[in-house]
Amino acid sequence: MEPYFDLVPIWAGIIGFGVIMYVLMDGFDLGQGILFPFAPDEQARDVMMNSVAPVWDGNETWLVLGGAGLLAAFPLVYTVLLPALYLGVFLLLAGLIFRGVAFEFRFKARTSRYLWNWAFAGGSTLAAFAQGAVVGAYIQGFETEHFRYVGGALDWLTPFVVVTGLGMVVGYALLGSTWLIMKSEDYIQAWAYKITPYLLAVLFAIFLIVSIWTPLTDEYVRARWFDSLSFIWLIPLGALLCGVLLLRALKLKQEGMPFVATMGIFIFAYFGLLVSKLPYIVPPNYTLWDAASANESQLFLLIGLLFVIPFVLMYTAWTYWVFRGKVKAGVGYH
Template identity: 55%
Template sequence: MIDLALVWVGIIGLGVLIYVILDGFDLGIGILFPFIKKQQQRDVMMNTVAPVWDGNETWMVLGGAGLYAAFPLVYATVLSALYMPIMLMVVALIFRGVAFEFRFKANRSKYLWDHAFIWGSVVSSFLQGVILGAYIQGIETTNGIYSGGTLDWLTPFSLFTGLGVVVMYAALGCGWLILKTETGLQQRMYQLMPKLILLLLIIFAGVSLYTPFTHPEIAQRWFSLPNLYYFSPVPVLVLICVALILSACKKRLEVQPFLYTLALVFLAFTGFVISLWPMIIPPSVTIWQAASPESSLKFTLVGAVIFIPIIIAYTIMGYWVFRDKVRVGDSGYH
C-alpha cells in the first residue's frame, strides 16, 4: 500500500528544491548587483531572468499550499513560530518584484530601484536562511501547538545559516550569469565565482560541525553504524564539486560552473533531509503524526497529479524559449 504521507513529503520536498534552485540564482543576481557598476551590464543581468523570474516563485506557492493541504499541523505551527521572518521575507520579495517593473522604465530614479532590487534580494535570501536555521534548531510545541517565544527564531545559528543562503544564492547567480552572458560581465563572474565557492565551503563546514554538536539526535543519526557508511560520501562529493567548479572557472568553461553549483545545492538539501528525517516539526513531531487524514491526502493528491506536470511543462518551455545568451543592447524588460 502506498504511504500517502511520504508521497506528499516528496511532492513538497521537490517543490522546495526546485524553488531554491530557480529562485536561488534569480535572487543571486540581485545579491551580485553591487559588484557591477555599469548600468548596461546591470540591465543584462536583469534581462537574463526577466522572462522567467515570476514563474520561479510558483514553486514557493506550491510548497506552501501542499503543506497546508497535507500537513496542516506543520503549516500552523511553523507559521506561528516563524511568522515574523516569513512576513519580512514577503515584504522584501514585494520590493524586489516592484523593482523589476519600475527599473527599466525609470530614468532619474533608476538608482533607487537598483537599491530596491539589491536589498529585496539580499534581505529575502537572508531571511530564508534564517527560517531554515530556526527550523533545524527545532520548534517548541505543547500538544501540537507552538509554545515558544516571539524571537526564538533569532539565534547566532539562524543568522549564520542566513548568511550561508545569501552566499549560496550568489554562487548560483554567478554560475547562471557565466552561462547566460559574455565578454566583460562574464569575465567578472569568473573572477567572483571561486571566492564565493570557497566561502560557501567554509559555511557548509561550519553548519556541519555546529549541527551535530548541538543536536545529539542528529549526531546519533550521522555517526552511528551503518548510517556513517551511507552519509560519508556526502562531504567527499561536496569537495569534488568545489574542485570541479574551481577548475571549470580556471579553464573558462561556461556550462559546468552552474551545473556543479546545482550539485552542491542538491547535496546540501540531501544533508538537510538526512539530518531531520523523519521529523517534520523537529525535534518531536514525525511526518505521520502531522499528516492529514488519508481521505484528505487522496483528494488533494488528485489536484497535485493534474497541476504539477503542467507547472513543470510551462517552466521548461519558458527556459527553453529564452535559452540563448543575453547581450548588451538586447531589448529590455517590458
C-alpha cells in the same frame, strides 16, 4: 480503518521536490539581486536583470506549489512554524515584493533608477536571508506543547540562524554568478568568472561551520551521522566533488558546467539536511505522520496535484528553451 496506502511518504516527496525546485530556480535570480550593488556598471546591471526577467515569476510557481501542498498535506507545520516565524516569513514576503516591483519599475525610471536598484538588491538579499533563517530555525527545532508553539516571537533568532541566513545569501550569490557566466558575454562574464571562486570559498567555509555546529548542539543529528558509518557520508563527499568540478570548470573557462556544479552543491546540501532531520518535520517532537492531514484529504489533493506538476514542468522547460542563449547589452526587458 487503516488506509490501503500510506500517502505520507508520497506527499513528503512532492513537497521536497517542490522546495528544491524553488531553491534552484529562484535562487539564481535572487542571486542577481544580491550581486547587483557589486556589478561593474549600469549596463552590467541591465544584463543581469534581463537574464532573469523572462523566468523569475515562473520560478516562484514552485514556492506557491510547495507552500500550498505543505498546508494541505502537513497542516501541523503551519500551526507551529507560522507563530514561531512570523517575523521571518514577513521579511521573506516583503523581500519578494520589493524584488518583484523593482522588475517592473526600474527600466521605466530615469532619475529614480538608483532607488529601484537598491529595492532589487535589498529585496533579493532580504528574501535570501529569510529563507536561510527558516532553514536554520528548522534545524535547531521549536519549543512545542500539545501540537502548539509555546516559545517567544524571537526565539528563532539565534547566532546559528544568522549563520544559516548568511549561508543562503552567499549560496544564492554563487548560483547567480554561475548563471551570469552562462548568460553573459565580454567584461560582464569576466567579472562573474572572477568573483565565483571567492563566493565558493565563503560558502564552503559556512558549510563547515554549520556542519560542525549542528551535531554539537543536536543529539539526534549527532547520532544519525556518527553512531555508525554508512552511505550518508557520500553526501558531503558529493558536495565536495561538485566544488572541485566547479573550480575545474572555471579554470577551463567553461560556461554551462559552473552552474550545473553549483546546483549539485545545493542538491547534496539539501539531501544532507533531509538525512539529518527526517522523519521529523517539526523537530524535535513531531514526525511526518504526526503532522499529516487525513488520508482522504491527501488522496483528494494528490489527484489534482499529479495533473498540475507535469504542466508546471512543461511550461518551465518551454520558457527556458525559448529564452535560451546569451543576453546582450541593450536588448531585453523594457
